[in-house]
Amino acid sequence: MLNTSPAFKDNARRAMADAGLQKALNCARKPFAQTRAAAVAGLPEFEALRDTAKNIKNHTIAHLDFYLEHYTSQVEAQGGHVHWCRNAADARNEILAICQRVGARTVTKGKSMVSEEIGLNAFLAEKGIVPIETDLGEYILQLRAETPSHIVGPAFHLNREDWESSFRAAHTHLPVDRIFAEKRDIQAEARGVLREKFLAADVGITGANFLIAETGSSVIVTNEGNGDLTQTLPRVHIVLASLEKMVPTLEDTISLLRVLARSATGQACTVYTTISTGPKRVNDLDGPDEYHVILLDNGRSNMVGTEFQDMLRCIRCSACMNHCPVYLTVGGHAYGSMYSGPMGSVLTPAIFGEDQAHLLPNASTFCGKCESVCPVKIPLTGMMRHWREREFERNLSPATTRYGIGIWGFFARRPSLYRAVTRLACWGLGRAGRKRGRFTSLPGAGAWTRDRDMPAPEGETFFARYAREQRDR
Amino acid sequence: MIKGITDQRAAILGAIRRGLKRDALPADQAMMLRTRLAAHPRQIVPAVVARDRAALLDLFIANATREFTTIDRVDHLAALPEAITLYLRGQNLPLALVIAPDPSLQAIDWAASPLLTTRFGRAEASDMVSVQAGFAGIAETGTLMLPSGAGTPTTLNLLPDTEIVVLDTANVVGPYEDGFDRLRAAGDLPRNVMLVTGPSRSADIERTLELGAHGPRRLHLILVGPTESK
Numbered sequence: 001m002l003n004t005s006p007a008f009k010d011n012a013r014r015a016m017a018d019a020g021l022q023k024a025l026n027c028a029r030k031p032f033a034q035t036r037a038a039a040v041a042g043l044p045e046f047e048a049l050r051d052t053a054k055n056i057k058n059h060t061i062a063h064l065d066f067y068l069e070h071y072t073s074q075v076e077a078q079g080g081h082v083h084w085c086r087n088a089a090d091a092r093n094e095i096l097a098i099c100q101r102v103g104a105r106t107v108t109k110g111k112s113m114v115s116e117e118i119g120l121n122a123f124l125a126e127k128g129i130v131p132i133e134t135d136l137g138e139y140i141l142q143l144r145a146e147t148p149s150h151i152v153g154p155a156f157h158l159n160r161e162d163w164e165s166s167f168r169a170a171h172t173h174l175p176v177d178r179i180f181a182e183k184r185d186i187q188a189e190a191r192g193v194l195r196e197k198f199l200a201a202d203v204g205i206t207g208a209n210f211l212i213a214e215t216g217s218s219v220i221v222t223n224e225g226n227g228d229l230t231q232t233l234p235r236v237h238i239v240l241a242s243l244e245k246m247v248p249t250l251e252d253t254i255s256l257l258r259v260l261a262r263s264a265t266g267q268a269c270t271v272y273t274t275i276s277t278g279p280k281r282v283n284d285l286d287g288p289d290e291y292h293v294i295l296l297d298n299g300r301s302n303m304v305g306t307e308f309q310d311m312l313r314c315i316r317c318s319a320c321m322n323h324c325p326v327y328l329t330v331g332g333h334a335y336g337s338m339y340s341g342p343m344g345s346v347l348t349p350a351i352f353g354e355d356q357a358h359l360l361p362n363a364s365t366f367c368g369k370c371e372s373v374c375p376v377k378i379p380l381t382g383m384m385r386h387w388r389e390r391e392f393e394r395n396l397s398p399a400t401t402r403y404g405i406g407i408w409g410f411f412a413r414r415p416s417l418y419r420a421v422t423r424l425a426c427w428g429l430g431r432a433g434r435k436r437g438r439f440t441s442l443p444g445a446g447a448w449t450r451d452r453d454m455p456a457p458e459g460e461t462f463f464a465r466y467a468r469e470q471r472d473r
Numbered sequence: 474m475i476k477g478i479t480d481q482r483a484a485i486l487g488a489i490r491r492g493l494k495r496d497a498l499p500a501d502q503a504m505m506l507r508t509r510l511a512a513h514p515r516q517i518v519p520a521v522v523a524r525d526r527a528a529l530l531d532l533f534i535a536n537a538t539r540e541f542t543t544i545d546r547v548d549h550l551a552a553l554p555e556a557i558t559l560y561l562r563g564q565n566l567p568l569a570l571v572i573a574p575d576p577s578l579q580a581i582d583w584a585a586s587p588l589l590t591t592r593f594g595r596a597e598a599s600d601m602v603s604v605q606a607g608f609a610g611i612a613e614t615g616t617l618m619l620p621s622g623a624g625t626p627t628t629l630n631l632l633p634d635t636e637i638v639v640l641d642t643a644n645v646v647g648p649y650e651d652g653f654d655r656l657r658a659a660g661d662l663p664r665n666v667m668l669v670t671g672p673s674r675s676a677d678i679e680r681t682l683e684l685g686a687h688g689p690r691r692l693h694l695i696l697v698g699p700t701e702s703k
Contacts (some may be wrong), residue, residue: 028680045517052516065489066498066506078664084482136686137677153677160679184683187675191687198687199598214510215662225631225673225688232627232665243485248506249513254649258519265676269614271540272688273668281664283623285574285595297485304492 002352003147004336008359011334021331024157032322035266036373043262053259054377056252057313061304067213067246068295074216078278080291088118091296095120095205095238098292099129102236104202110220110227111135112207113151113316114240114296116338117351120205131205132197134226136190143170149332151339152264152318157331160186194226204230204288208241209315210256211293214249217277218293221260221270228274237276237288242296244312250275256315259375263317299351307386311346313376318343320370320380326363335360342370342380349387358396361387422461430459515650522613522647529612530696533645536615537694540671541684546696550577550639554586556695557604557637564691566635567601575606575624578639595626596633603629607640607694608659609652614670617694618652621665630667636689638669642698 004011015021040046060067072082085091099107107124109115109131121131121142133142137155141148143166148154163186168176171193180186206227210219218239220227231237247253261267280287303309321327321341332340337348337357345360361384370380391397392405411418433439433456441449448454460468490496498506522529534544547556561568569590572578583591596603606625609618617638621627630636646652649668656662673688684690 065486086481136675183678224675224686250653255516275666285626286628301488
């Protein structure tokens with residue numbers, strides 16, 4: 001569920017003053033870029049594979065109806081069930097119905113941003129079913145009643161001190177005087193606590209990185225093994241996936257996997273890549289008795305055929321946010337959405353509505369770094385520009401912005417007047433700022449100069465100078 | 474109220490088709506897509522795996538080792554119990570095994586190693602060491618392909634602290650695609666196919682990688698096959 005996207009500006013200001021968050025962001029900035037760059041350098045075919053990945057996803061989206069139906073029939077042929085859900089409420093109710101039918105008391109969960117999107121945990125808890133997050137990052141967020149700040153490393157905004165204090169507060173059955181000498185001690189404690197939960201759970205819910213039409217399979221990609229325990233031990237496995245996770249074949253899937261982990265964590269592949277197909281077979285010694293797929297739309301089908309269709313290619317690697325100067329300054333929570341950074345700025349308004357999230361596409365310098373690292377080459381800045389246009393058209397931007405753009409538009413349509421006015425302004429500002437070379441405040445632009453200085457113009461406009469230099473040649 | 478399942482399906486398909494500005498695909502186009510699914514064409518395969526068998530095995534070992542898989546080699550399956558005993562004693566681990574009920578592992582004379590306690594079946598929470606039969610090794614990334622089945626339960630890959638995988642060197646392939654071809658040749662796709670690259674880990678605490686998350690803390694691979702070239 002969306003929480004604070006409408007308050008993006010206040011969130012950003014708070015985030016920049018949050019010492020703990022800034023520490024975490026500073027520690028992550030360099031490794032984010034370096035690990036990806038090293039992984040990319042290790043695969044000569046990487047650039048070519050980006051085009052392959054893009055083409056596979058484009059092909060799938062162009063035939064999405066066919067592949068979804070084929071996929072569904074393949075799942076059913078293996079004894080599984082596909083539940084098509086138009087929106088978040090439909091998905092929550094389908095999951096609840098399954099849990100109630102099998103008398104579930106506790107549900108273990110693998111990391112799933114779609115689960116965050118539909119607000120599943122709060123809903124299940126309200127209905128008396130205990131959801132337990134088992135990804136290490138999601139687990140501590142559940143303990144702290146926080147939301148993920150990153151789609152791959154949901155708790156990367158926390159520092160080691162936070163982990164220790166949260167674990168001491170939550171695991172009161174363990175000795176008070178225990179020592180966390182190393183990070184692995186914290187991890188070992190989570191392993192011990194969660195192992196019992198894995199064994200006791202009635203239902204396991206995972207997300208999916210891919211759904212394969214050819215075989216009717218769901219694929220999860222993890223390092224911890226929590227997703228595999230979640231989908232192997234309980235009687236019922238529920239896969240919660242949005243419909244753009246569709247991929248035609250195993251070969252297509254592996255092509256996407258070759259760019260996914262490298263773009264995400266800088267690994268050639270994650271420790272576990274698991275392909276699941278239906279429930280336990282007749283002679284199997286383990287595995288779930290029931291296999292369900294919640295196939296969620298929630299706004300995606302409406303993106304097909306629009307200027308936002310390319311966003312459906314996204315494979316959720318997080319490279320765009322890992323390289324985004326805005327994300328790396330304010331962190332993920334400021335966006336108020338489980339989808340943050342450039343991909344979140346494009347996807348959040350499509351899922352939750354522009355009225356809720358129109359500020360997010362404005363949180364970009366349009367530097368284009370996101371597009372240059374995107375493994376499926378999504379034109380992220382172009383789509384943020386489309387959202388800004390819609391924001392203006394729908395009168396969602398503030399009055400001052402609209403008047404400002406209106407005034408600018410008036411002059412821009414009258415080039416000679418525009419040049420005359422800018423020439424005058426440049427000359428005036430150039431003279432006024434000659435001494436210091438910049439302005440720390442300007443009348444009417446206080447909001448802008450509060451956080452930055454305005455460099456003083458040279459005294460001549462670009463047009464004037466260009467014309468002069470042409471003449472002087 | 475939840476609308477009927479067919480309603481939801483029709484609504485979603487309708488919205489997608491409106492976006493694509495067409496109806497359901499005509500039969501000839503649908504047939505082309507089915508043909509593509511049946512042919513499952515390969516895309517770009519990394520050139521690093523284009524090498525002879527010996528070099529492929531070296532690449533597999535190098536990649537697996539980099540991802541913290543420990544590797545031992547034996548000439549014949551008969552040498553397995555001794556190799557496992559040595560490994561476990563060297564690591565100071567219990568000598569009790571839960572073993573995949575795969576014919577190749579069941580045929581071994583485990584009783585000849587009286588120090589080992591053995592049981593065949595799926596893993597339970599109390600099992601500390603498992604022995605799994607590997608299906609294929611993928612040299613491209615040093616990955617083990619471990620499909621589920623009557624003889625190869627998935628829990629062996631997940632519950633014990635230490636997993637020992639036994640793999641014939643003849644089953645080391647280059648790219649993932651070769652592994653998938655072998656899977657298809659073996660029959661229906663198993664319920665679960667795990668592609669495992671090293672022991673479990675997490676980087677959720679301050680982004681530094683720590684081994685031993687929820688899955689095995691140790692992944693030990695015993696390669697079976699002639700080692701005279703080594």
